Amino acid sequence: MTALLEVRDLRTTFATDDGDFAAVDGVSFSVDEGRTLGLVGESGCGKSVTSLSIMGLVPQPPARVEGEVLFDGCDLLRMPAAGLRELRGNRLSMIFQEPMTSLNPAFTVGEQINEAILRHRKTSRADAKALAIAMLERVRIPSPAQRYDDYPHRLSGGMRQRVMIAMALALSPRLLIADEPTTALDVTIQAQILELMRRLREDMGTAIVLITHDLGVIAEVADDVAVMYAGRIVERAPVAALFSEPQHPYTIGLLGSIPQLHVQQARLAAIEGQVPTARAQVTGCRFHPRCPFAVDRCREASPPLADVAARHAVACWRAPLPWQ
Amino acid sequence: MSAVEPSVRPLLRVDALVKHFAIRRGVFGRTSGRVHAVDGVSFDVEAGETLALVGESGCGKSTTGRLVLRLLEPTSGTVEFEGRNLASLDETALRDLRGAMSVIFQDPYASLNPRMTVGQTLEEPLALHGLAQGRRRERVREILKLVGLAPEHARRYPHEFSGGQRQRVGIARALAVEPRLVVCDEPVSALDVSIQAQVVNLLRDLQSRLGLAYIFIAHDLAVVKFLATRVAVMYLGQIVEFAGKEALFAAPRHPYTHALLSAIPIPDPARHRGRVILEGDIPDPAAPPSGCRFRTRCPHARALCSQETPPLAADDGHAVACHFWREIAPPAPLPGTAHTPRNARLEALQAAFRASSA
Numbered sequence: 001m002t003a004l005l006e007v008r009d010l011r012t013t014f015a016t017d018d019g020d021f022a023a024v025d026g027v028s029f030s031v032d033e034g035r036t037l038g039l040v041g042e043s044g045c046g047k048s049v050t051s052l053s054i055m056g057l058v059p060q061p062p063a064r065v066e067g068e069v070l071f072d073g074c075d076l077l078r079m080p081a082a083g084l085r086e087l088r089g090n091r092l093s094m095i096f097q098e099p100m101t102s103l104n105p106a107f108t109v110g111e112q113i114n115e116a117i118l119r120h121r122k123t124s125r126a127d128a129k130a131l132a133i134a135m136l137e138r139v140r141i142p143s144p145a146q147r148y149d150d151y152p153h154r155l156s157g158g159m160r161q162r163v164m165i166a167m168a169l170a171l172s173p174r175l176l177i178a179d180e181p182t183t184a185l186d187v188t189i190q191a192q193i194l195e196l197m198r199r200l201r202e203d204m205g206t207a208i209v210l211i212t213h214d215l216g217v218i219a220e221v222a223d224d225v226a227v228m229y230a231g232r233i234v235e236r237a238p239v240a241a242l243f244s245e246p247q248h249p250y251t252i253g254l255l256g257s258i259p260q261l262h263v264q265q266a267r268l269a270a271i272e273g274q275v276p277t278a279r280a281q282v283t284g285c286r287f288h289p290r291c292p293f294a295v296d297r298c299r300e301a302s303p304p305l306a307d308v309a310a311r312h313a314v315a316c317w318r319a320p321l322p323w324q
Numbered sequence: 325m326s327a328v329e330p331s332v333r334p335l336l337r338v339d340a341l342v343k344h345f346a347i348r349r350g351v352f353g354r355t356s357g358r359v360h361a362v363d364g365v366s367f368d369v370e371a372g373e374t375l376a377l378v379g380e381s382g383c384g385k386s387t388t389g390r391l392v393l394r395l396l397e398p399t400s401g402t403v404e405f406e407g408r409n410l411a412s413l414d415e416t417a418l419r420d421l422r423g424a425m426s427v428i429f430q431d432p433y434a435s436l437n438p439r440m441t442v443g444q445t446l447e448e449p450l451a452l453h454g455l456a457q458g459r460r461r462e463r464v465r466e467i468l469k470l471v472g473l474a475p476e477h478a479r480r481y482p483h484e485f486s487g488g489q490r491q492r493v494g495i496a497r498a499l500a501v502e503p504r505l506v507v508c509d510e511p512v513s514a515l516d517v518s519i520q521a522q523v524v525n526l527l528r529d530l531q532s533r534l535g536l537a538y539i540f541i542a543h544d545l546a547v548v549k550f551l552a553t554r555v556a557v558m559y560l561g562q563i564v565e566f567a568g569k570e571a572l573f574a575a576p577r578h579p580y581t582h583a584l585l586s587a588i589p590i591p592d593p594a595r596h597r598g599r600v601i602l603e604g605d606i607p608d609p610a611a612p613p614s615g616c617r618f619r620t621r622c623p624h625a626r627a628l629c630s631q632e633t634p635p636l637a638a639d640d641g642h643a644v645a646c647h648f649w650r651e652i653a654p655p656a657p658l659p660g661t662a663h664t665p666r667n668a669r670l671e672a673l674q675a676a677f678r679a680s681s682a
Contacts, residue, residue, distance in 0.1 A: 042516035043487075142604075156605045186380035187543065188602045191587035195601055213517060216589030239593045244667065256674035257521035258591050259550035261573070267528075268550070269677040270521035274486045292676040323672040 003030035003070075004207050005054070005175055010067035012046075012053045023049040025231035026067075028305075031175070031224075036201065036208040038222030038239070040215060044275050045228040047211045051177045053077075054209075055094055056084045071175065090120040093168035097180035100160060103152040109136075110148035113167045120171055135166040139196060158189035165196065172204055179211045194220055215258060219243060224311075227251050230276050230286040233305060237312040247314040249291045249321070285317065293318050333407050334368035335537050336392065336505055341365045341401035343387055347610060357610045361387040363561035364401075371504065374531065374538040376548040376569075378584075379558035382606055385541045388558070389507045392539060393427055394418065405505070423453045426498040430510035432490035436482040442468075442493050443478030449501050463500065471496045472526060488519035495526065499534070507539045512547060524550060545588055549573055557581050560609055560617040567642040575654065577644040580618050582654050616646070624652050 012024040024046040031037045039047045052058045053065045056076060069076040071092060076084065088094075096102045104112060113132040117123065123131075129148070136144035139162040152160055161181060168176055178197070182190040198221060201208060210222060218225055218239065225242045227235040227250065235248040246252050256269025273290040276282045282289065288298040297317050305315040343362040346355040362384040369375045377385040390396040392403055394410050403410045405421060413421065426449075429435040436445060446464045455463065465475045471492040482490055491511060498506050508527065512520040524547060531538060542548050548555060548569075555572045557565040557580065565578040576582055583600045602621045607613055613620050619629040628647050636645040646652070 042518060158605055186606075187545075187587040188380060188583055189605065190589075191599065191601050194589070195599070214589065215517070215591040219591045219593040219595075220589045243591065243593055244670075246670065249673075252670065252673045253677045254517060255591065255670065256677055257518045259521075259524065259544075259546040261546050261549055261585070261588060261590065262595070265550060267678055268521040268525055269674040270525055271518040271677060272522070272680055274488060274519065275516070277486075292680040321673055323669050 002032070004033045004072060005209070006030040006068075006070040007050075007054065008068040008070070010050065010053055010065070010069065012049050012058060013064045013066075015062055015064075022231055024053060027228070027231075027233055029226050029233065029236060031207050031209060033174070034201070034205045034207055035223045036210055036221055038218040038225045039209060039211045039228060040213065040218050040225060041228035042213055042275055044230075044277075046231040047228050048179055050228070051094070051179050051209065051211050055088060055092070055177060056081075057094075086120070089116050089168075089173075090171050091174050092177075093171075093173040093175070094177040094179065095161070095164045095168050095181050097183050100152065100157070102164060103160060105152055108149050108151055109155070109163050113163070113170055116167055117170055131170060132166070135170045136163070138200070139163075139166045139169075140192075141166070156189075157185055158192060161185060161189075161193055162196070165193075165200070169200060169204065169206065173206060175207045175209070177209045177211070180213070181210070182217065183212070183214070190217075197221060215243075215254065227254070230282070232286065232315065234287065234316070235314045236305065241309070241312050245309075245312075247308055247312070247319045247321070248287075248316050249293050249318070250287050252321075253290075285315070293321060335371045335406060336369040336539075337402075337404040338368070338388075338392060339366050339402045339404075341388065341391055341403065342399045343384075343391055343396060344399045359610045360561050360612055361609065362391065362398075363612075365558075365561075365563055366401075367556055367563070367566065369505065369537050369539060371537050372531070372535045373553040374540050374551050376540045376542060376552035376555045377558060378542055378545060378548050378555060380543060380584075380606060382560070382609055383558040384561040384609075385558050386509055389427070389509050389539060389541050393422075393425055393507055395427075419452070423449075423501040424503050425505045425507070426501065426503040427507045427509065428491075428494050428498045428511045431514055432487060432494045433482075433514075435494055436490060436497075438482055441479055441481055442473075442485075442496075445482075445493065446478070446497055446500050449497065453501050467496045467500050470499065470530070472522075486519075487515055488522055491515060491519075491523050492526070495523075495530070499530065499536075502534075503536065505537045505539065507541070509541045510543070511540075513542070513544065520547075527551065545585060557584065560606065560612050562617060562645065563636055563643075564618065564645045565643065566636065566638075567644075571642050575642075577642065577649040577652075577654075578618075578646050579622050579624055579649075579652055582652075583621075624648060 008028050010024055010027045011022055013020045013022045027050055041047045054069050058065055065077055110132055114128045117128040117131055133144045133148055136147055141147050141159060141162050182193050212218060222239045225237060225239050226233045229250050235251050246255060253269060253271040259268060271290050276286060284300050285298045285303055288294040303315045303317045305313045307313050308319055341362055342364055344358040345361055347357040349356040365388055377388055379385050391398050443464055447460045450460045450463055464478050468475055468477055473492055512523050515523060528551060540551055552569045554568050556563045559580050565581050576585055583602045586600045604621050607620055615630040615632055616634050619625040634645045634647045636643050
């Protein structure tokens with residue numbers, strides 16, 4: 001299988017008053033055709049900046065984006081703006097966390113889906129409308145022909161996210177980047193949307209990069225997972241291996257931090273301390289101030305992301321951790 | 325969880341609480357409708373226990389919390405704290421009572437005054453409750469230590485803190501005046517997972533140390549399962565199921581609870597299960613459906629459900645508002661601990677985190 005998207009040593013730097021800050025600091029991963037990669041991490045770990053950098057949505061300057069983003073063999077970072085616009089919304093799509101702010105309140109739902117279709121396809125308005133209504137039906141919006149003429153404020157949060165998905169998938173993109181697509185939704189609505197994404201992926205074979213802070217969502221939909229911490233990938237593995245054999249202390253702590261429905265817990269294994277801020281320059285492994293396994297070497301040098309098993313890589317000097 | 329002492333009178337008794345908000349339209353503010361935010365909610369809270377109010381957006385859980393604190397005036401119904409009806413109290417008596425009941429809000433960013441140092445924020449309630457100036461400093465130091473902050477944090481401003489630390493300040497403020505009941509309104513929803521765990525552990529430690537009662541308002545059932553003694557599930561302004569935590573999670577009765585439980589993504593890819601996925605959205609609370617309010621989304625709804633409102637009826641202490649709950653089998657059983665092979669390696673490694681945080 002060939003990689004549809006290959007990100008190599010991506011580095012996104014912002015100039016701040018205290019000097020340059022690399023929000024994404026040397027991130028590499030790849031996504032194969034039709035697979036779902038989960039990018040998981042807490043606020044400020046750089047997961048959203050990673051996705052915006054891939055889409056060419058980080059304004060340069062003030063930011064600086066370096067590395068390579070190969071989509072179908074072409075480097076998106078070196079592509080002229082016109083070429084990127086041709087790709088976005090067509091073969092490469094994105095949905096965001098807040099469906100209200102990503103829909104234009106002054107246009108009907110139908111006009112907004114049509115705009116995307118007509119931008120990329122030479123087709124009549126009538127055909128575009130038919131396709132838009134078919135998409136609304138496909139994302140299971142009730143009475144799609146009527147909803148087509150509605151303005152976004154008339155729809156609930158879950159319905160708006162469906163509209164965003166309909167718009168993103170109208171032109172059968174090969175890759176969908178979904179940035180916290182269900183975070184703003186209630187759990188029963190989240191379950192609907194996740195189910196919908198799963199089914200659409202099966203029907204259309206779209207590869208997905210799913211960005212989330214929720215390990216539960218990752219477990220439900222991802223095939224592979226990359227865990228990010230302070231701008232770097234600290235662990236990368238197939239989903240089953242990540243949950244059963246996590247190697248990085250951060251992943252282990254994160255899994256212990258979630259209260260679980262099916263397990264009795266006396267106390268959560270909270271990770272003490274907090275994520276380093278842009279100002280704090282942590283030398284060595286960025287997780288070492290919070291890591292109960294840290295040794296001198298962790299404070300001195302930054303560990304590389306190295307393979308511990310087939311398709312399972314971890315950036316930790318202490319891996320494999322001794323436990324018996 | 326601390327044992328609940330049998331007492332004649334609960335700490336808090338809420339009876340048939342109703343809150344309707346008027347929808348006003350036009351220049352003259354004519355009332356064009358009423359949002360039924362809370363519609364006949366009753367419950368007791370015993371000293372030292374955690375009552376969880378759970379449900380999705382618009383179910384009325386936060387409004388209920390505010391009514392309990394009398395931050396909102398109820399349309400009807402009563403709230404009694406230690407046997408005293410809140411509606412009958414004058415300003416002074418109410419202020420005294422506010423010392424015994426306090427609140428932790430969801431958003432630690434919005435609920436702290438950015439122009440006051442943490443020390444000033446914490447001293448304010450102490451001054452209101454008449455603590456002498458000299459003692460206040462000391463109490464602030466004590467309370468900061470209690471929530472895991474350092475005394476020197478008193479001189480800092482809220483913006484100098486991270487989200488988790490700010491929520492610790494929020495907790496410190498709630499505990500400054502030694503309350504007996506704390507309403508926690510989504511206290512960890514805005515926090516990152518690793519920070520959320522710190523705060524959840526802290527809330528639990530503080531409860532066992534100080535004997536606090538919590539009304540814990542949340543949408544996250546996993547957190548609720550970790551903290552609650554009893555759970556009330558709300559839907560469109562009403563309690564649809566009310567039971568002890570063990571009973572509710574082991575054998576949920578209301579179809580809405582079934583759906584809510586099965587909608588939660590489980591962080592374990594080896595444990596996929598059958599799901600109840602509800603159709604549609606929560607109806608408009610200004611025009612709730614007739615009869616059972618859940619019937620428009622309920623996979624088991626029948627004719628009777630639109631005609632008659634099912635009462636919240638208790639059976640062996642497990643109350644449910646559904647005409648047909650006896651006939652509805654819970655979907656796939658919730659994955660239990662029995663057939664879960666324990667991951668000894670993961671548990672041993674996570675113990676290192678527990679040890680470092682103890």
